[in-house]
Every structure is written in structure tokens, then in C-alpha cells.
Amino acid sequence: MAVRVLGWLAVLALLAGLVAGFGYAPREAVQGNVQRIMYLHVPAVLTAYLAFGLVFVGSLGYLLTRRPGWDRLALAAAEPGVIFTGITIASGSIWGKPTWGTWWTWDARLTSTAVLFLVYVGYLLLRGMIDEPDRRARAAAVVGILGAANIPIVHFSVKWWRALHQPSTILGPEPSPIAAPIALALFVNWVAFTLLLFYLLAKRTEIARLEDMYAG
Amino acid sequence: MPDNWSYVFAAYGLAAVVLLAYWRRLAARTRDLAGQAARKRP
Numbered sequence: 001m002a003v004r005v006l007g008w009l010a011v012l013a014l015l016a017g018l019v020a021g022f023g024y025a026p027r028e029a030v031q032g033n034v035q036r037i038m039y040l041h042v043p044a045v046l047t048a049y050l051a052f053g054l055v056f057v058g059s060l061g062y063l064l065t066r067r068p069g070w071d072r073l074a075l076a077a078a079e080p081g082v083i084f085t086g087i088t089i090a091s092g093s094i095w096g097k098p099t100w101g102t103w104w105t106w107d108a109r110l111t112s113t114a115v116l117f118l119v120y121v122g123y124l125l126l127r128g129m130i131d132e133p134d135r136r137a138r139a140a141a142v143v144g145i146l147g148a149a150n151i152p153i154v155h156f157s158v159k160w161w162r163a164l165h166q167p168s169t170i171l172g173p174e175p176s177p178i179a180a181p182i183a184l185a186l187f188v189n190w191v192a193f194t195l196l197l198f199y200l201l202a203k204r205t206e207i208a209r210l211e212d213m214y215a216g
Numbered sequence: 217m218p219d220n221w222s223y224v225f226a227a228y229g230l231a232a233v234v235l236l237a238y239w240r241r242l243a244a245r246t247r248d249l250a251g252q253a254a255r256k257r258p
Contacts, residue, residue, distance in 0.1 A: 033219040037227045044231070083238055091227040098220040196235070203242045210249040
């Protein structure tokens with residue numbers, strides 16, 4: 001019941017995000033309406049960071065306690081994390097074509113995000129290759145912990161290396177230069193994506209719990 | 217710069233398709249497991 005309510009809240013928040021991104025936020029002066037991809041691209045990557053942060057917490061929790069609930073949390077967060085990273089890469093690529101003139105470039109931010117995506121695809125593949133639950137959970141936990149090291153690399157890549165990608169305008173050291181209506185639309189979409197993540201997480205955790213019950 | 221609406225719709229459309237496909241996959245798996253539970257009950 002609570003999961004269903006969370007799902008509907010996520011749907012309503014996503015609709016509010018669309019209204020904020022397409023109705024409330026103004027047309028950007030330089031890029032025009034193509035900038036509206038930002039209301040998808042930025043919340044997607046922030047949600048992916050959060051999901052992989054939860055994989056890290058679940059992995060660490062499992063290695064410290066050996067309780068399967070932590071492993072289920074890590075698994076349940078990894079799948080949406082991969083999906084949100086995929087959406088980040090795809091939307092960024094689509095945004096890059098009209099603004100940079102290319103779908104893809106081996107820029108530090110793009111490359112490190114692609115590595116992040118592949119690390120967690122590898123994490124899921126690894127889980128599928130090991131049948132014994134404790135061995136699977138231990139191996140996945142090690143990858144889940146090591147993989148999290150890539151999150152700060154992705155985030156600070158635009159600061160550490162010369163990059164085509166713009167520097168961080170939110171979660172950066174300086175106050176954000178974004179205009180208030182654009183910042184608000186971004187915030188609404190970020191809340192919506194976070195709610196969606198928690199809904200997917202709750203559903204996937206319950207599936208993992210039932211799978212463990214029937215397997216055991 | 218031109219508005220490039222087709223790129224905007226492509227990005228949002230792709231995200232919607234991917235998220236919907238994942239949600240449907242989770243819903244199908246939930247139904248499958250619920251069916252298994254019902255069959256196991258005496």
C-alpha cells in the first residue's frame with residue numbers, strides 16, 4: 001500500500017516536473033528550447049549518484065553484518081542507478097548534437113560517466129554469474145564499494161581536467177548562477193526523480209526478498 | 217539558435233520508454249512471484 005502511494009506521488013511529481021520544465025521555466029536565451037533537456041539530464045545524473053551511493057551503503061552493510069537485507073538494498077539500487085545513468089548519457093548525447101555539434105566526444109565528464117555506467121552493468125552481470133548467495137553478495141559488495149569511487153571522479157572531472165562539458169552549476173563550490181525559475185524547475189524534477197528512485201527501490205527490494213524466500 | 221524541439225522530444229521520449237519498460241518488468245516479476253506464492257499455499 002505504502003509503495004503504491006509512493007508510486008502515485010512519483011507520477012504526480014513527474015507531471016509537476018513536466019509542467020515546471022515546459023510551462024513555467026522560460027526559454028533559455030542562448031540555447032533556446034533545447035536547453036529544456038537539462039530538466040531530464042541533471043536530475044537523472046543526481047538520482048544515479050544517489051542510487052550508487054545506496055549501492056555503496058548496502059555493500060558496506062553486507063560486508064560488515066552479512067545480513068541479506070543489505071545485499072538486497074545494493075541490488076535494488078544498482079538497477080535503477082544503471083537506468084538513470086543510461087538516461088543521463090543518452091539525453092546528454094541528444095543535447096550535445098545541436099549545441100556542441102557532436103553526439104559524443106571523449107571528454108573527461110562523458111568518458112567517466114560511461115565508465116560509471118559500465119562498472120555497474122558489470123556489477124549486475126557479476127551477480128548473474130554467481131549462484132551461491134553468500135559468495136555472490138560478497139563479490140558484488142566489493143564491486144559496489146570500489147565502483148563508488150568513480151562517483152567523485154565523474155562529478156569533479158570537469159574541474160580536474162580540461163573538458164568540453166560545462167563546469168558544475170549546482171553542487172559546485174560557488175553559489176549557483178542559475179536564474180530562479182530555471183532552478184525551481186530543476187528542483188521539482190530532481191524531487192520527482194528521487195521519489196521515482198525510492199518507488200523503484202521499494203518494488204525491487206520486495207521482489208528480491210520474495211526471490212530469496214523461494215530460493216531458500 | 218533554433219529551438220530543436222525534435223531533440224527535446226527524443227530525449228524525453230527515450231527516457232519515458234526506458235522507465236516504463238523497467239516498471240513493466242518489475243510489475244510482471246511481482247505478479248509472477250505472487251502467482252508462485254498462491255500455488256505454494258495449501
